[in-house]
Amino acid sequence: MSALQKTLHPDEKIKAGKLGSSLSKIGVGIAVIFLGLSIILTLMGSPSGGHESKWARFFHAYVIGWSYIFSISVGMLWIVMLHHLVRGRWVTAVRRVCEAMAGAFPVIFIAGLGFVLPLVFGYKDLYYWAHPDAHNHELNHHLLHKLGWLSPNFFFVRYVIYGAAFSFLAWYFQKKSRQQDESGDPKISETLRIASAPAMILYSIVTCMAAFDILMSMAPKWYSTIYGVNFWGSACVGAFAALALILLGIQRTGRLTHSVNAEHFHDIGKWMFAFTFFWAYTAFSQFMLQWYGNMPEETHWYKYRMFGEWQWVSIAMIVGFWAFPFVFLLSRWTKRIMPSLVFFAVWQLVFHWLDLYWNVMPSYQWQVAFHDGARIVAGPLSGNTAFHHVAFSPVDVTVWLGLIGVFLIGLGRNLVGNLIPVKDPTLPLSLAHEVQ
């Protein structure tokens, strides 16, 4: 390990210049095109999966796409805070980009209102707990006690709290870091280090609760204590993959070409690899314990993922999100040769989306019963898995791409000024960073 130092290369372009605004414009374009396309597709379509509203698929896809961009910012906020907490070195050179990605939170928060506000205004075909039939005592006697917690209004309140907490943390760490660019005061590093400890606690609680509320409650009768940790692991895979791609994209514009080198990408690749493993570890723990315990109140969730059409998606997840990238990322060179790293970053970003899809979409299909001529919705399908379908829709992808556009808007807004924390005292170490 080398503790040597380097100074910023004299020819290095570190100013964002117009990068941010053009990225935002690209983001607006992508968002308008794909979200518009999604709306058109939805209007042309018809209701499916036992839903009365044709918008149900759109909103389910929206939750997936939103969770996707949310998770990338969640992961990036974590690496920024961890870097301060442990006095990290190598991250410094890329930290401003991490901060910018985490700083997309306010925009993501506003985008999320796209599915939260309809709930508040009575949209009932997204979360079953928001459906009036959820209060049916005969069907849902073990759901009733939590319908106060899972009620649209309280959900909205929590959503605002989560959004405010994340936005504040992202804003605070970015603001202080930029202040250091101006003043060069080494005390700011110390302030951030101290602040990162309580921030981490807030962050952990909010991440877990957000995962419980937004994703786990899709199947409101199901529960798993590890769910938040599992979501976080997947989020970090996506976040590091996205970081690699965004950094390479920035380098294509001629910026940061000297400061960020194969050593940094190697470490980003290592983290992506580590979280691939961590995700697999938590996902396996969750699955194995529920499979082994074999209690109906838990296994119904896996039943619809292990059998029927969804089993193929599950197998694709094991192979694609874990086994294949795991074996190849073990090697040093797959992380140091850029085309290979790009391939695996794109690969993991796609599978991270599939992970969220796999978590949400099996709950899309609802069970409808008729009782004395009245239509009663019994929530996510239960019964024969042969009637359970993947029912892939183009909207699933277009909404996702549209929301990636939203993320780029949020990111572009933050790519201003210096792209590197020029006066951070650990920058010389980060620039000279070498992986063993």
Next chain:
Amino acid sequence: MSAATTEGHHEEAGKAREAFRTVTRDVSWVAEAPKPHKAWLAALGIALIMLGIGAVSIYVLVTTGIGVWGNSNTVGWAWDITNFVWWIGIGHAGTLISAVLYLTRQTWRVSINRAAEAMTIFAVMCALLFPLLHTGRPWFAWWMFPHPNDMGMWPQFRSPLMWDVFAVSTYATTSILFWYMGLVPDLATFRDRFAAKGDKLRAIIYGVLSLGWRGSARNWHRYERAYLILAGLATPLVFSVHSVVSFDFATSQLPGWHTTIFPPYFVAGAIFSGFAMVLTLMLPLRHLFNLKHIITESHIEAMCKIILATGMMVGLAYGTEFFIAWYSGNLFEKFAFINRAFGPFWWAYFAMIGCNVLIPQAFWLKSIRRSPVIIFILCIFVNIGMWFERFVIIATSLARSFLPSSWSYYTPTRWDVGLFVGTLGLFFTLFLLFFRYVPVIAMSEVKGAMPEAHAGGAHGPTPTVTAGGTK
């Protein structure tokens, strides 16, 4: 660099060499001192007495039967498994320090990794005693390993207890190999020092153990690769071991045991207790053997912070469990958690919360992180708290499970206590022997992490940031 070295340069190099020699000398004197330290002898005496108590307890247990323990039909697992999990957990800090902190380049680990790894091995040995003795006929333990036999039977691999056998034995093997590999260069140092002193016997013993290590660059190259790979292997291993231990509980359907957060939550708890034990051991020894300049205050502070962080993780897991117990709507689950906090074992529950969540909060204060005596006391509380955590999980859930007619209360017998005291004695005995006869600090790694290690040549200026971070 030519032969025409300047006087100033030579002087600087001499100082650097002096610094390396100081490390060697300050670490070696513990083993080289002709007579052991009085405090060391006293501690060894106490440890041996405790070990004796353990030996008697084992004798009584084996010759009489498991009935001498407080276990009953209702609480079939009690102190034995509590102690097993507790010891295994303590072991985890060693691997964490030697592997995970190595991979994440936390150079401060070098001053304590050797002792922490030794602690791991001894803790795993203590841990293994409990399931072994709980089988009732420990001499049949080899039946757990797959081997062709007259009965035509094979082990049952779908059982979490079988996973434990494999996980813990793999962990013990890996820890020993990892520890030994780290020791080889330092044993070579001992070999050369004892040879220079003319102590032929010890020179031969250390010589054989050091495999003829010469510090060759070609050897170092492969050695470093192997070390990195072992660190990379030990990291998922350390996660898997305590996860598998948690599977023993979580694969069952018992309320309070069957919950998916158990694997990471057990791992966090293990690291938490392990670091507390590292500090419990190292604080007095560092004081007694004048190692304060090698195990510095900032190293201790870093460990305090890890204790604080993992304590918070454990606290978060307690909270999550409670929340989901309510959220699930599972009445048994809900009862189990209310019973845990307000049932007959409430005192254990609040001891756990107090020691694991509340007491470590003191580490927010820098002044506390800098006062060894307070840290020592707090760490003992953490160890007690983590013992209670396992006891709470095991005993409360078993004592009040599905069938109220079999509910009971658990009280340990003197043999439960005796065996536990005995493992403490075994642990301290081994650790004290280690401290006296084995290089207690990874000298080669400390030297490699010193600023002088990069001195000279065309490698630029001497860096300002040293091992252990800036002050």
Next chain:
Amino acid sequence: MATSTTDTTLDPHEPPIATGDGELYGILAEYDTPGELIEAARKVRDAGYSEFDCFSPFPVHGIDEAMGIKRTILPLIVFGGGFTGLVGGVFLQWWMNAYNWPWNISGKPSWSIPANVPIAFEATILFSVFAAFFGMWILNKLPQVWHPFFRSDRFARVTDDAFVLGIESRDRRFDAVATRKLLQDAGAIAVEDVYLEGDPARKTMPKWIVAFIVASTAFTLIPFAIAAKARNSHSNQPHVHLFPDMDFQPKFKSDTAMDLFADGRANRGDVPGTVARGQLKGDDEFYRGLAGGDGGGWITGFPKQLEISDATMKRGQNRYNIYCSACHGYDGRGNGVVPQRVAASGGAWQARNLVEAGGPTVLMPNGQLYNTISNGYNTMMGYAAQIPHADRWAIVLYVRALQRSQNASREDIPPDQQGSIR
């Protein structure tokens, strides 16, 4: 030996060093700092040497590149080890639990992949660790307890604070003078020659070490030898009770001697003059097959407690097939599996034919038949301990039916079924 040393120490404070008196093995040069060692290594490599090495108390960063050390193949070895562990771990569990000895555990499939993951994982890690650890040994040629450089006292300081470069004389570019100069010019603070041992007797390993290795190898083989012997021989002796395993229990078996009681027997009979509840057995007909009253012989009918019914007949058949057929055969002709096995092993023994027309059993009164079942006859043991009274009577009933069926005439068949007999 000091005379044979060529010491070119630049530092006058360093004492001359003895390094053997044989041929020149190589030259050692000490450098001041790790950085200078790197520079020297680069020069030596650039000069075309290949049989050289650097020695330092810790791994010097950057020296691999300077010396031109290729990246080790160790990761590949470890990958191979890990793969072996994975495949082995999976195969082990499949073969043992799903193929060789499938066994239902809580309804889980015998080939339960989720439950096999932990052990497959641990096996992968274990084999990888072995590959890494022993692979490092092998690639580094360890253990190598002796090396000529160890002769140098300066070299002993490598494990403390010295940075040393050594060139071996077998290098094709080696030239005692030129090489020495090269090392000196690279900034060495001391240069020293190392000679091999001159005395041929000292080149061999001391005898006591050889003896120790042979003895310890032999000693470790003893358990294997014992195991091999045990597997390939038979013994009539009881096994060694290393652990008691409840083989010896503080209890007395029935009909054994015991000093505690006056009669010296372990058995305790009933207290004289008492009868346990339900044990009076006063009904001679039912319990003993004897006609009541004074000296009455065997009864020929059945006791009144026995209900003659289809159910009793079935019960009797069931009990007969369990207890009697082994010798007497299912058909009662005395040709059960036991006589068959006797015949197969070359003996000649036939159980009594129960159904032989006019034979002793057919003529036997019911009471005597019952008594035979209870108390035995000739070599036949009594079955009183195994078969309750009512079941014995059911067997008697069935045997009577068997006798009749085995000696039946056409008239015995119900008229409506006679047509089916050809």
